[in-house]
Amino acid sequence: MVAGPEGPAYVCPLMPELPEVETVRRALDLELSGRRITGVRGRSIAMRRPLDVEQLAAVLPGRRLAAPRRRGKYLLIDLDPPGTVLNHLGMSGRLTITDASAPVLPHTHVTLELEDGRELRFVDPRRFGMMVWLDPGEETADPSLAALGIEPLDPGLEDRLPHLLKARRAPLKSLLLDQHLVAGVGNIYAAEALWRAGIRPDRSGDRTSLDRLTALTRAVRSVLADAVEQGGTTIRDYATPDGDFGYFAVHLAVYGRQGQACRRCETTLRSDVIGGRTTAWCPGCQR
DNA sequence: CCAGTATCCTGCAGGC
DNA sequence: TGCCTGCAGGATACTG
Numbered sequence: 436m437v438a439g440p441e442g443p444a445y446v447c448p449l450m451p452e453l454p455e456v457e458t459v460r461r462a463l464d465l466e467l468s469g470r471r472i473t474g475v476r477g478r479s480i481a482m483r484r485p486l487d488v489e490q491l492a493a494v495l496p497g498r499r500l501a502a503p504r505r506r507g508k509y510l511l512i513d514l515d516p517p518g519t520v521l522n523h524l525g526m527s528g529r530l531t532i533t534d535a536s537a538p539v540l541p542h543t544h545v546t547l548e549l550e551d552g553r554e555l556r557f558v559d560p561r562r563f564g565m566m567v568w569l570d571p572g573e574e575t576a577d578p579s580l581a582a583l584g585i586e587p588l589d590p591g592l593e594d595r596l597p598h599l600l601k602a603r604r605a606p607l608k609s610l611l612l613d614q615h616l617v618a619g620v621g622n623i624y625a626a627e628a629l630w631r632a633g634i635r636p637d638r639s640g641d642r643t644s645l646d647r648l649t650a651l652t653r654a655v656r657s658v659l660a661d662a663v664e665q666g667g668t669t670i671r672d673y674a675t676p677d678g679d680f681g682y683f684a685v686h687l688a689v690y691g692r693q694g695q696a697c698r699r700c701e702t703t704l705r706s707d708v709i710g711g712r713t714t715a716w717c718p719g720c721q722r
Numbered sequence: 723c724c725a726g727t728a729t730c731c732t733g734c735a736g737g738c
Numbered sequence: 739t740g741c742c743t744g745c746a747g748g749a750t751a752c753t754g
Contacts, residue, residue: 450747483730483749508748526747527732542732561731563748579749605725614749622747711727712747 451524453508453587453619453659458666459530460505463512466532467500467555472514474548477557483525483565484579486544490568494518495547507583507618517571521579525563531556583618587659592617596655597648600640607643607651608636609710620655623690624662626715628654630689630699635721636714637707689715 451459472495477488498514505511510530512520522530531540535554539546545557545566557566569577584599585592599616600607610616611625620628629636631654634647643651688698693706693715702719 452748481730523748525731525749559731560733561747563731582749603724609725612748710725713745 450526450621450623451508451528452621452624452662453505454624454662454666456505456508456510456524456619457663459524460503460510461666462532463500463503463510463530463555467549468502469499470553471499471550472496472547473550475545476548477543477545480544480562482544482559482562483523484567486566487568488545491520491545491566494568495520506580506586507614508621509580509583511569511574519569519571519574521565521567521569521574521577522557523565523579525559525561525565527561528557528559528564531558582615584614584616585618587617587619587655588663592656593649593652596652597645600643600648600651601645603640605639606637606709607634607640608712608714610640611655612710612712617655619659622712622714623687624655624658626690627658627688630717630721631658633720633722636716637709689717691715 475488475492475495477486477491479488480486495514498516498518501513501515503510503512508523510522510524512522514520522528524530529540531537531554533554533556535548535552537554540556540558542560542562543556543558544562547555549555557564574580585595587596596617600610603610605613608625608629611620611628612622626636628651632647632651634643634651640648689704693704695704696702697704697717697719700717700719702717704715704717706713706715708714
């Protein structure tokens with residue numbers, strides 16, 4: 436996150452879910468709050484939502500970055516004079532803070548030039564992410580944001596989520612990934628939360644007791660909170676120049692560990708496709 | 723409304 | 739060695 440003379444500085448790692456986006460948010464807050472944007476470079480392309488560099492270039496220069504916010508996996512970068520850059524990292528998106536002289540990574544779609552000689556760059560090879568401008572007032576009506584469910588680290592999750600899950604027939608794994616119910620859980624932390632709660636990922640919501648759904652809800656919160664804390668550690672230590680950090684610092688129990696022994700019961704972990712997504716789990720202790 | 727599937731995109735791993 | 743295929747995933751459009 437710090438723009439050293441050597442080059443890139445900060446990046447979001449693989450597959451950004453809530454903890455990773457929160458880590459990026461904190462980095463932007465620490466590094467860029469108050470900085471003025473002096474220019475915008477890039478080329479308009481098709482992304483999750485169309486990337487309109489001409490529009491960004493028309494509105495951003497002259498504005499200052501304020502404290503960024505996060506909603507689910509979305510990053511909202513408020514500016515002054517008011518207006519917001521709404522950003523989603525998709526699954527391969529990165530935001531880097533670098534000196535202007537740093538090498539430009541492939542698939543750098545937008546570069547924001549800052550008054551202090553640094554640059555904020557949006558890099559996203561798979562283009563599943565997005566960066567769009569929201570005029571003041573547009574945020575409340577934005578279709579992406581309006582559809583989002585409960586913010587999982589906010590109070591009230593335990594009161595509401597178990598009942599939402601209980602009302603649905605789909606596999607719990609699929610329900611945790613549904614951003615309309617709870618916003619910010621992705622494939623990795625959904626699998627981890629189910630393992631922590633000892634619940635099979637293919638179990639349907641309505642066939643699970645409220646007590647167990649409450650335990651799952653608490654597991655969702657704890658796995659996200661733990662990962663945020665890990666990211667925070669990484670922030671304090673700063674990222675390696677190539678940005679490889681994040682998941683390596685997190686102790687994953689099941690994701691990517693199929694074929695290996697469960698850390699709780701030694702059973703060999705397996706991997707199944709549930710709701711179209713690869714899901715690692717333990718047939719020994721997830722019931 | 724709900725559940726399930728296809729789709730976008732590139733990089734990488736595995737097979738031959 | 740090199741090409742080809744398939745898979746990975748978040749959000750959303752679509753189908754039944």
